[in-house]
Structure formats: C-alpha cells, structure tokens
Amino acid sequence: xxxxxxxxxxxxxxxxxxxxxxxxxxxxxxxxxxxxxxxxxxxxxxxxxxxxxxxxxxxxxxxxxxxxxxxxxxxxxxxxxxxxxxxxxxxxxxxxxxxxxxxxxxxxxxxxxxxxxxxxxxxxxxxxxxxxxxxxxxxxxxxxxxxxxxxxxxxxxxxxxxxxxxxxxxxxxxxxxxxxxxxxxxxxxxxxxxxxxxxxxxxxxxxxxxxxxxxxxxxxxxxxxxxxxxxxxxxxxxxxxxxxxxxxxxxxxxxxxxxxxxxxxxxxxxxxxxxxxxxxxxxxxxxxxxxxxxxxxxxxxxxxxxxxxxxxxxxxxxxxxxxxxxxxxxxxx
Numbered sequence: 001x002x003x004x005x006x007x008x009x010x011x012x013x014x015x016x017x018x019x020x021x022x023x024x025x026x027x028x029x030x031x032x033x034x035x036x037x038x039x040x041x042x043x044x045x046x047x048x049x050x051x052x053x054x055x056x057x058x059x060x061x062x063x064x065x066x067x068x069x070x071x072x073x074x075x076x077x078x079x080x081x082x083x084x085x086x087x088x089x090x091x092x093x094x095x096x097x098x099x100x101x102x103x104x105x106x107x108x109x110x111x112x113x114x115x116x117x118x119x120x121x122x123x124x125x126x127x128x129x130x131x132x133x134x135x136x137x138x139x140x141x142x143x144x145x146x147x148x149x150x151x152x153x154x155x156x157x158x159x160x161x162x163x164x165x166x167x168x169x170x171x172x173x174x175x176x177x178x179x180x181x182x183x184x185x186x187x188x189x190x191x192x193x194x195x196x197x198x199x200x201x202x203x204x205x206x207x208x209x210x211x212x213x214x215x216x217x218x219x220x221x222x223x224x225x226x227x228x229x230x231x232x233x234x235x236x237x238x239x240x241x242x243x244x245x246x247x248x249x250x251x252x253x254x255x256x257x258x259x260x261x262x263x264x265x266x267x268x269x270x271x272x273x274x275x276x277x278x279x280x281x282x283x284x285x286x287x288x289x290x291x292x293x294x295x296x297x298x299x300x301x302x303x304x305x306x307x308x309x310x311x312x313x314x315x316x317x318x319x320x321x322x323x324x325x326x327x328x329x330x331x332x333x
Contacts, residue, residue: 028057029064029077060187061163074263079163081313096261104290106208106238107251110218120222120235135180155183156195156204171250212288225249
C-alpha cells in the first residue's frame with residue numbers, strides 16, 4: 001500500500017514538474033491584433049507539439065503597453081505605434097524592444113442594417129460627430145446633416161485603452177485621444193458589434209475583421225476621405241485592394257507586434273517570432289486582415305536578425321504612410 005502511494009506521489013510530482021518546465025510565451029495588448037496572434041499561437045503550439053505554451057490576453061493597446069513596459073509580457077500586440085509616455089515607461093524599466101509591422105488593418109464605420117439614409121459619410125461629418133465639442137450639442141442625426149433623421153444619434157466606439165481609439169481620433173478629429181466622451185465605449189469589439197446591430201439610430205467604428213465576421217448584423221459605410229485622400233470626393237469602402245492601394249483614407253494603417261529584446265534571447269520566443277513572420281502572408285488573410293507586401297515580412301526578418309531596436313515613429317502615430325517608407329527609417333528607444 002505504502003509502495004503504491006509513494007509511486008502515485010512520484011508520478012504526480014513528476015507530471016507537475018514536467019508541466020512546470022514547459023516554457024510560456026506571454027502576450028497581451030490590442031483586441032484588433034488579437035485574432036491574428038491567437039491564430040499564430042494555435043498554429044505554433046501545434047507545430048511545437050506541446051513543447052511551448054502561448055497565452056494571449058486582450059488589455060487593449062494602452063493596457064498592454066503598461067504590462068509590456070513593466071516586463072510582464074514577452075510580446076505586445078499593438079494597433080498603433082508606441083507613444084511617448086510608453087517609451088518613457090519602458091526606458092525607466094530598462095525594457096528594450098523590436099517593433100515589427102505584421103499586417104494592415106482598416107477601421108470600418110458601421111451602422112444598423114436597417115439604416116436607409118446613410119450610404120457614405122465624409123471625414124468632416126465624422127469629425128462633427130466625434131470631436132470633443134460635439135458632446136451635449138450634436139445629439140441627433142440631423143445635427144450633423146439636415147437631410148438625416150431628427151432622431152437621437154447613438155455612438156459606439158473603442159475605449160480609451162484601445163489603439164483603435166487613438167488611431168481613429170488622430171485620423172478623424174486630428175488629435176489622438178481627442179473625442180467626445182458621451183458614447184458607448186469598449187475595448188471589446190464584439191460589444192460594439194452587438195450595440196450597433198441592436199440600435200437603428202446607431203453608428204460605430206470597429207476593425208474591418210470584426211465587420212467581416214458580422215456582415216449579417218452590420219452595414220458598412222463608404223468614407224469620403226477629404227482633400228488629402230487619393231480619391232477626392234469619392235466614397236471608398238475598406239477592402240484588401242483599397243487598403244493596399246492607400247485609397248481607403250484615412251482609416252487604414254499598419255498594425256504591430258512589439259518584442260521584448262530580453263525575451264527574444266529565449267529560444268521559444270525567437271522561434272515564435274520567426275514563425276509569425278514566416279506564416280503571416282498565409283494566416284493574416286484567413287482571419288480577414290490584409291497582409292503586408294512580401295518584402296515587408298523579409299525586412300521584418302532582417303530586423304530580427306540584426307536586432308534592430310526601437311520605434312520608427314518617434315512616440316506618435318502618423319496617418320497615410322506606406323509600409324516600405326516606415327521600415328527604412330532608423331529606430332529609436
């Protein structure tokens with residue numbers, strides 16, 4: 001009896017010890033980038049046959065950078081570049097990193113499927129809806145355009161910890177984080193989809209991939225991009241073709257992973273990042289995002305090989321730049 005108990009105890013301890021020895025890659029950050037990284041993590045773990053575990057959280061880009069710059073995660077999903085305050089936090093903690101673009105995303109402006117009056121919208125109309133001075137003043141659809149219904153305008157958008165919030169406000173209002181506050185906000189894009197799909201007089205913005213997954217619940221709206229847009233006065237819908245051509249302006253952008261330099265020295269993290277870049281061209285479109293040009297992934301591999309540290313954005317977002325332009329810049333920490 002005692003012998004059997006000792007044997008059972010040994011097996012349990014042995015199994016626990018073996019499980020504890022499986023290395024874990026910790027990832028957090030953007031809900032926009034999450035579907036890509038989750039798919040990568042699943043494929044990578046299958047390829048590794050259980051020898052590595054990958055965890056992927058959704059704290060939003062801002063929430064994720066807080067963890068990343070404390071050294072709590074190995075990889076950070078980001079739907080916009082690292083900002084000055086986050087750079088400073090990483091500097092203070094001694095966290096150095098690589099910035100790797102992995103796909104294009106487009107932010108889709110969506111309304112309820114039963115909306116009959118809106119087929120396209122201008123950047124100026126969106127700004128009129130979303131700028132801080134609209135709060136308490138622009139309350140009905142007709143306040144934006146007299147031809148639209150005199151019904152209460154219900155807005156749904158990303159929460160303040162979301163990189164999509166930062167990018168949308170930068171592109172539409174002209175300043176990151178500059179937005180009215182009286183709207184339904186969430187870092188969970190599925191919450192926004194549900195809100196718009198249940199409210200006839202609603203308008204919201206979500207990553208294109210979330211629209212693609214919920215076409216039956218939402219109606220997408222073409223954007224008239226303004227004076228700087230490649231196609232002036234023409235409403236453009238987001239698609240792989242319009243994002244790659246830069247004509248879906250100004251709501252398309254590259255999205256990123258950031259990799260802790262210290263973590264990259266671990267074999268499992270280096271293997272994961274290599275796997276990510278090798279498989280992005282195939283996996284990114286499977287989860288309804290737009291892949292980068294093949295050359296961009298090759299440049300990403302070269303940056304990993306040469307340990308190119310820092311950000312090429314200088315601590316702020318930029319609208320309308322081509323990916324090849326960005327990747328040729330020197331990085332800074």
